[in-house]
Amino acid sequence: LLLWPLRSSEVSWIPNKHYSGIYGLMKLTLTKALPSDLTKVIVLDTDITFATDIAELWAIFRKFTDKQVIGLVENQSDWYLGNLWKNHKPWPALGRGFNTGVILLYLERLRRIGWEQMWRLTAERELMSMLSTSLADQDIFNVFIKQNPVLVHQLPCFWNVQLSDHTRSEQCYTEVSDLKVIHWNSPKKLRVKNKHVEFFRNLYLTFLEYDGNLLRRELFGCPSHATSESVQLQGALEELDEDDQCYDFRRERITVHRVHLYFLQYEYTPTGDDTDVTLVAQLSMDRLQMLEAICKHWEGPISLALYMSDAEAQQFLRYAQASEVLKNRKNVGYHIVYKEGQFYPVNLVRNVALRNANTPYVFLADVDFLPMYGLYDYLRKSVVQLDMANTKKALVVPAFETLRYRLSFPKSKAELLSMLDMGTLYTFRYHVWTKGHAPTNYAKWRTATTPYKVEWEVDFEPYVVVKRDCPEYDQRFVGFGWNKVSHIMELDAQEYDLMVLPNAFMIHMPHAPSFDISKFRSSPGYRYCLQTLKEEFHQDLSRKYGAAALKYLTAQRNI
Incomplete structure (x- = not known):
C-alpha cells in the first residue's frame, strides 16, 4: 500500500479479475520501488502466519545458484493444471506452478537481467490471448518462470503451506513435522473449508495471544548491526545509576515501545476551512467501555492511543468488530x-495520540470524560472567534464530574448548572484535588457569556484545545501524578x-481507581520519586525558558 502512489501507474494497464485488484500486481514493481542499494528482500502476503524465525528463510538465499533470482514454493492447488x-x-505455468504468497527476490540480480522489461513483455504477450489475469502477479510470475525455469529456486513446501478451499497442502503438512x-x-x-483448518485455526x-516482547530478542543468524538509535539508547542506559532509588522511573523514560499505528481502518476527509479539531486521548483495557459513549458525544475525528498487551489488542479488535457504534x-x-x-x-501514550492527529487543532482530553453534546461544532466556531490561527491560545473546556454511574446527561449549560446546584454534579475533583481546576474560576463561568482569560496557578491541569504543533507531554512522568x-x-x-470557553463543558464519569493511583497512595517511595x-x-524548564520559568519554582516553594 505504501508503494501505491508511486508505482500504481506501472501496473494499472493490466486487467485483473482477482479480488486484490490493482494492489495484487504491485509486487512486480519492487525492483524499482525499493532502494537501488537493497540487494535482497522477502515478500509476504498479509494472510501469512510465521511459526518460526524468519532468519531461517533469509538463510535460503545462500542456497541460490548463480543464476537463480526468485525463491518460491510450488502451488498446492490444481489451479494451473487446468x-x-x-x-x-x-495462465501457462511450469507444472503445478508457484504460489507468490512467500517470495525470495534477489533484487540485485533481477535488475541485472532487466526484470522490468522482461515481465512487461511477458505480460503483454500473454494478455493478447488471456485478456486478463485471474491471480494477479502470480500469473505473470508463473508464465515468466515457465519461459525461464533456470531462474527459480524451489523452496520446500513447509515455507508456504496453503490452505485454500481447493488445496492439496495436506500432502505437505501430513508428511512434514516442522x-x-x-x-x-x-x-x-479462518473460514476456509479445508478439513484440517481447525488445527491451523x-x-x-x-x-495472536503471544506476548510480542518475547520476539524482540536478537534473531539467530542475523548479525547485530548497531544503529545510531540503539547506540544512543545503550548510552542512555549506561548513564543510569542502578542504585538510584528512582532508577525504575528513569529507566521507563527511555524504554522503547512497539507501536502499531492505525490498528483499524481509518478514513478522514479534511474540512476546507482549516478549523477542524481532533479529540485526543489515551486509554487502557479497563476504560474500553467509554469508547461507544464518546463516539456518541463527539462526531468529529478522534485520535486514541491504547496501552495494551498483544492479547489485549486482540480482545479490543473483537470488541470493536462487535460494536455497531465503533464499526460505523x-x-x-x-x-x-x-x-x-x-x-x-501515560505521557508517551498521549504523545502517540497527539502526533497522529490529522487536524490543525486538537482537544486534549481524557477518555473517562464525556464531552457535552455539540462540543465539536462549538470548538470549531471558537477557533475562528478567538483567531486561533494567528494567536497562541489554549481554550479551556471546564470539567465537571458525577459520582453516579447512571446520569441523565445535561443537554445545555442551564441544565448543567441546575444539576450542579442540586448536587447531582460537582466541579471536577472538588473533593480531593481542588487546585487542579480551581483556576478555571467556576463562579465566573456560571454567568459568563464570552471567553475569559485565566492565569496559570500551581498544579493547574485543565483540558484544553490548542494547535496541533503544541509542545508534547514530558515523558519522564509515568503512572500517576503531574x-x-x-x-x-x-x-x-x-x-x-x-x-x-463560556458555553463548553465535559463530565467525568465514575470508575474504579487505577493501579497507578493506588501505588501513589500506598508507596512513600513512589511519592518521593515523583x-x-x-x-x-x-x-x-528554567534551562529551556530562562528567568521567565523561575516563577514556577518560586510558586511551588511558596505552597
Whole structure:
C-alpha cells in the first residue's frame, strides 16, 4: 500500500479479475520501488502466519545458484493444471506452478537481467490471448518462470503451506513435522473449508495471544548491526545509576515501545476551512467501555492511543468488530502502544495520540470524560472567534464530574448548572484535588457569556484545545501524578493565553481507581520519586525558558 502512489501507474494497464485488484500486481514493481542499494528482500502476503524465525528463510538465499533470482514454493492447488472445472483455462505455468504468497527476490540480480522489461513483455504477450489475469502477479510470475525455469529456486513446501478451499497442502503438512509458514490463501481466512483448518485455526489464535516482547530478542543468524538509535539508547542506559532509588522511573523514560499505528481502518476527509479539531486521548483495557459513549458525544475525528498487551489488542479488535457504534465510525484512529515495563507510560501514550492527529487543532482530553453534546461544532466556531490561527491560545473546556454511574446527561449549560446546584454534579475533583481546576474560576463561568482569560496557578491541569504543533507531554512522568500539570506549565512558559470557553463543558464519569493511583497512595517511595522528577522538570524548564520559568519554582516553594 505504501508503494501505491508511486508505482500504481506501472501496473494499472493490466486487467485483473482477482479480488486484490490493482494492489495484487504491485509486487512486480519492487525492483524499482525499493532502494537501488537493497540487494535482497522477502515478500509476504498479509494472510501469512510465521511459526518460526524468519532468519531461517533469509538463510535460503545462500542456497541460490548463480543464476537463480526468485525463491518460491510450488502451488498446492490444481489451479494451473487446468482441471478444476470444464473449460478452465489458467495462465501457462511450469507444472503445478508457484504460489507468490512467500517470495525470495534477489533484487540485485533481477535488475541485472532487466526484470522490468522482461515481465512487461511477458505480460503483454500473454494478455493478447488471456485478456486478463485471474491471480494477479502470480500469473505473470508463473508464465515468466515457465519461459525461464533456470531462474527459480524451489523452496520446500513447509515455507508456504496453503490452505485454500481447493488445496492439496495436506500432502505437505501430513508428511512434514516442522511447518514454517501458514498461508490462509483465501479472503475468508479462518473460514476456509479445508478439513484440517481447525488445527491451523488453533495455531493461529495461539500466535495472536503471544506476548510480542518475547520476539524482540536478537534473531539467530542475523548479525547485530548497531544503529545510531540503539547506540544512543545503550548510552542512555549506561548513564543510569542502578542504585538510584528512582532508577525504575528513569529507566521507563527511555524504554522503547512497539507501536502499531492505525490498528483499524481509518478514513478522514479534511474540512476546507482549516478549523477542524481532533479529540485526543489515551486509554487502557479497563476504560474500553467509554469508547461507544464518546463516539456518541463527539462526531468529529478522534485520535486514541491504547496501552495494551498483544492479547489485549486482540480482545479490543473483537470488541470493536462487535460494536455497531465503533464499526460505523471510520474517523477514529486507534494506535496500539504495546505494554513494556512496570509503569503506565501515560505521557508517551498521549504523545502517540497527539502526533497522529490529522487536524490543525486538537482537544486534549481524557477518555473517562464525556464531552457535552455539540462540543465539536462549538470548538470549531471558537477557533475562528478567538483567531486561533494567528494567536497562541489554549481554550479551556471546564470539567465537571458525577459520582453516579447512571446520569441523565445535561443537554445545555442551564441544565448543567441546575444539576450542579442540586448536587447531582460537582466541579471536577472538588473533593480531593481542588487546585487542579480551581483556576478555571467556576463562579465566573456560571454567568459568563464570552471567553475569559485565566492565569496559570500551581498544579493547574485543565483540558484544553490548542494547535496541533503544541509542545508534547514530558515523558519522564509515568503512572500517576503531574503528567498533565507539567504540560500546562510548558504551554504557559511558551506564553499561551488560557481562555475559558463560556458555553463548553465535559463530565467525568465514575470508575474504579487505577493501579497507578493506588501505588501513589500506598508507596512513600513512589511519592518521593515523583517529587524528585518534579524538581528536575523545574530545573529543565528554567534551562529551556530562562528567568521567565523561575516563577514556577518560586510558586511551588511558596505552597
